Amino acid sequence: MGKQASVVLTVMLFFAGVSSAGIVSRSQRSASNAAAAVQHEKRLGPKPTPRWYWRWVEWRLGEGYAQGHPLARHLRPARAPHRVPSWAWERLHYYLLARNLTRKNHPPQHPGTSPATTTTTTTATTTTSTTTTPAPPPKGGTPGNGVLEYGGHLTNVANSDLYSMVIGSAWSADATSVVAKTAGRGLVYFNGAVVQTTWSTGVTYTAAAANGWLLQNSSGSYMTSPYGAYAADIGSAAYQKAWTTNVLNYLAARPGIDGIFIDTVIMDPKASFGSYPAAYPSTAAYSAAMVSFVQAVYTALHAKGYYVELNGGAYKSGDSTYSDGTSTVAWWKRLGPYADGLMDENYAEASTHALRAAGTAWYQQWDGWQRLIDVAQSMGDDFVGLEYNSGTDTNAMTYGKASFLLEWNGGGSAFIYKNGSTDPTNGAWTTDIGSPTAPKVQVGVGWKRGFTGGTVILNPSPSVSQTFTVDGTTYTLAPTTARILANS
Numbered sequence: 001m002g003k004q005a006s007v008v009l010t011v012m013l014f015f016a017g018v019s020s021a022g023i024v025s026r027s028q029r030s031a032s033n034a035a036a037a038v039q040h041e042k043r044l045g046p047k048p049t050p051r052w053y054w055r056w057v058e059w060r061l062g063e064g065y066a067q068g069h070p071l072a073r074h075l076r077p078a079r080a081p082h083r084v085p086s087w088a089w090e091r092l093h094y095y096l097l098a099r100n101l102t103r104k105n106h107p108p109q110h111p112g113t114s115p116a117t118t119t120t121t122t123t124a125t126t127t128t129s130t131t132t133t134p135a136p137p138p139k140g141g142t143p144g145n146g147v148l149e150y151g152g153h154l155t156n157v158a159n160s161d162l163y164s165m166v167i168g169s170a171w172s173a174d175a176t177s178v179v180a181k182t183a184g185r186g187l188v189y190f191n192g193a194v195v196q197t198t199w200s201t202g203v204t205y206t207a208a209a210a211n212g213w214l215l216q217n218s219s220g221s222y223m224t225s226p227y228g229a230y231a232a233d234i235g236s237a238a239y240q241k242a243w244t245t246n247v248l249n250y251l252a253a254r255p256g257i258d259g260i261f262i263d264t265v266i267m268d269p270k271a272s273f274g275s276y277p278a279a280y281p282s283t284a285a286y287s288a289a290m291v292s293f294v295q296a297v298y299t300a301l302h303a304k305g306y307y308v309e310l311n312g313g314a315y316k317s318g319d320s321t322y323s324d325g326t327s328t329v330a331w332w333k334r335l336g337p338y339a340d341g342l343m344d345e346n347y348a349e350a351s352t353h354a355l356r357a358a359g360t361a362w363y364q365q366w367d368g369w370q371r372l373i374d375v376a377q378s379m380g381d382d383f384v385g386l387e388y389n390s391g392t393d394t395n396a397m398t399y400g401k402a403s404f405l406l407e408w409n410g411g412g413s414a415f416i417y418k419n420g421s422t423d424p425t426n427g428a429w430t431t432d433i434g435s436p437t438a439p440k441v442q443v444g445v446g447w448k449r450g451f452t453g454g455t456v457i458l459n460p461s462p463s464v465s466q467t468f469t470v471d472g473t474t475y476t477l478a479p480t481t482a483r484i485l486a487n488s
Contacts, residue, residue, distance in 0.1 A: 211238060287334070
């Protein structure tokens, strides 16, 4: 069977599956097909995506560096293989399919409107479906390692080029001196859920107050966080447009920054602001507004080739499904189609910074929270695990990184260890042991996984030690400890 025929047959079978889930309207079916095409496209090919692939796509389409010169022989990417593999052709097809369906669902409304602009409702109960282009490909740095420092403290990191993901503050000098120049993917902090009075997290306080974008509770009082930030009307289409326009202008003025990290992408507002806003008086209403916000942001930023990472939290007071990560799993599945990366803050640890062990107590549930890695990666998104702990606690460093490595797919996901504002670099967690060679295997109460450059062993038990044998050597791990063993 020829290459093109094979792709056509794959697409026919793909849409047969997509369209068989009941009778829906033509527009709903088109939007559903588009969303399915994007998710399928993300999963194709090796991970991480070879760097030649996106240059080859631009060359074939006459876009980007090859603008107006499709297939020009002298512009063909030097690193693209002479015989392009079948996965690349199939991925290109789904990329174009998703893009065409998106344009069909959301055509330009008038001259000057960006083709990637999507309409979102101003209420929180419904949002339109949307799709966007795939995530930008990973860059340099050590795969699986990330670093995050706010307030200009990235300059404390001796060598940011060691990291495949570097996150800093948008308004600090190191946004241009470090983030924009780092070998890895450089992201800057923004926040759509709040409006600060003295600096902008996307929209200034002056603009938000003037346009009615500050949320009020049922008593008519403005809602603020414990840190004095105002709750923003994330479901307002006008707010979404202003926010994305400001962020895009920021990024355009600072070439080299690869995208943004959006904090406080929360399912329920009560923990952050003390009550529900009158405009969104329930978890369902507020979470729908939040999804519409990230949907709009993702669409606009992806149209310009930027990466979008979300800190997606699902905490809700009294919700027992939060303790084992179940509510966060469900929340991430709603956010995932509109993200390139999803962060789990306090990964591998409870809010007390105690390391999570296996068990049923709220501060344990290691197994349940580990599911988030596969949830993100199965949607084609990167998982980002952020652990806060001491700069001298090498066991906490190793345990967090080893937990991550047990589920890592070898792609753009990253583990970040943060200890205040000092350089977190430490061989206890930054040692590179290559790519995974097989899934993890259970050894008694523990887990073991092989890599091209070493082996990971981990014991999540809260009370029982576990013995492992690696290359003829025996290791006994105490409860909630791990080892990252590099090949000699």
